[in-house]
Amino acid sequence: MTIEIERRFLLKNDGWRQTASAPQRLQQGYLSVEKERTIRVRIIDDKAWLTLKGYISDVSRSEFEYEIPAAHARIMMDTMCPFKMEKNRYRVDFGGFVFEIDEYFGDNAPLMVAEIELPAEDTEFPRPDWLGEEITADGKFTNAYLSKHPYSTW
Amino acid sequence: MTIEIERRFLLKNDGWRQTASAPQRLQQGYLSVEKERTIRVRIIDDKAWLTLKGYISDVSRSEFEYEIPAAHARIMMDTMCPFKMEKNRYRVDFGGFVFEIDEYFGDNAPLMVAEIELPAEDTEFPRPDWLGEEITADGKFTNAYLSKHPYSTW
Numbered sequence: 001m002t003i004e005i006e007r008r009f010l011l012k013n014d015g016w017r018q019t020a021s022a023p024q025r026l027q028q029g030y031l032s033v034e035k036e037r038t039i040r041v042r043i044i045d046d047k048a049w050l051t052l053k054g055y056i057s058d059v060s061r062s063e064f065e066y067e068i069p070a071a072h073a074r075i076m077m078d079t080m081c082p083f084k085m086e087k088n089r090y091r092v093d094f095g096g097f098v099f100e101i102d103e104y105f106g107d108n109a110p111l112m113v114a115e116i117e118l119p120a121e122d123t124e125f126p127r128p129d130w131l132g133e134e135i136t137a138d139g140k141f142t143n144a145y146l147s148k149h150p151y152s153t154w
Numbered sequence: 155m156t157i158e159i160e161r162r163f164l165l166k167n168d169g170w171r172q173t174a175s176a177p178q179r180l181q182q183g184y185l186s187v188e189k190e191r192t193i194r195v196r197i198i199d200d201k202a203w204l205t206l207k208g209y210i211s212d213v214s215r216s217e218f219e220y221e222i223p224a225a226h227a228r229i230m231m232d233t234m235c236p237f238k239m240e241k242n243r244y245r246v247d248f249g250g251f252v253f254e255i256d257e258y259f260g261d262n263a264p265l266m267v268a269e270i271e272l273p274a275e276d277t278e279f280p281r282p283d284w285l286g287e288e289i290t291a292d293g294k295f296t297n298a299y300l301s302k303h304p305y306s307t308w
Contacts, residue, residue, distance in 0.1 A: 001225075001226055001229055031186060031191055031193060031206065032185060032186040032193065036234065036236075037185055037234045039185060039186065039193055050204070050206075050220070052185065052204075052230065052234065054230075054233055054234045062229070062233065062234075064222070064226050064229075064230065066204070066220055066222060068218070068220060071155075072155055072218050075155055075216070075218075076206065076208075076218065079208055079216065080190065080191045080206065080208045080216075082190075
């Protein structure tokens with residue numbers, strides 16, 4: 001088990017694109033979406049993972065992640081996941097930290113969210129000028145919520 | 155993925171104990187309990203599995219099972235599973251088939267259920283005289299239902 005400490009932000013502008021990696025395409029399906037636990041299938045290219053997350057605080061979550069055969073993940077996605085989403089993920093290195101920028105597709109477009117993983121809840125980190133409002137504590141911006149209530153329907 | 159084809163029965167008497175194996179103690183926790191999908195953590199001694207089951211029919215279910223570290227399973231059981239149960243499982247060989255007899259503890263005592271896994275939904279199999287009423291299609295006897303609504307509360 002790992003503890004995932006993550007803060008999330010909206011984006012003010014497209015400045016991050018100048019130093020972003022090429023995107024990875026993420027397909028995600030949710031088998032269970034509750035505040036206390038989310039169970040996610042993720043497919044990137046020909047690899048897949050099953051991930052369970054428990055709630056510790058708005059910033060911290062317990063996380064168990066297991067790689068599974070992509071063929072299993074595709075069947076789960078097609079037959080067992082009531083909620084699905086797709087997004088592009090970009091990596092942006094900034095001041096010794098890594099920001100991940102998610103660009104949502106489908107019903108969640110044109111939402112974009114920046115995430116930063118931190119070693120502790122109170123770790124200080126630099127704020128690039130494209131970083132917008134913090135949404136860490138806003139449950140509406142979690143992937144779990146977005147999968148049930150897509151951004152375009154708000 | 156495997157397809158699990160399973161029929162379940164109550165027990166008429168204790169005759170099965172004469173040829174039963176020593177029991178295994180199963181601890182089970184449920185992360186998700188819905189007709190369309192159940193997600194189960196199972197611990198037997200120092201081994202553990204994460205199992206996802208989807209619904210095909212009352213008799214057949216799709217099943218994905220992954221061995222996971224027992225230490226992970228214990229944390230999931232303690233922090234993420236709203237529903238838990240314990241049972242002893244006995245194996246009984248009869249006429250070339252294997253029956254598994256589950257003896258429930260705690261709030262589900264004194265329930266006992268016999269299960270047989272079959273290669274096809276219409277496979278014929280012998281009926282030992284201790285085999286009672288079939289409950290395959292009775293959702294109340296599924297482990298998922300019992301974990302939420304224990305037998306002793308019926």
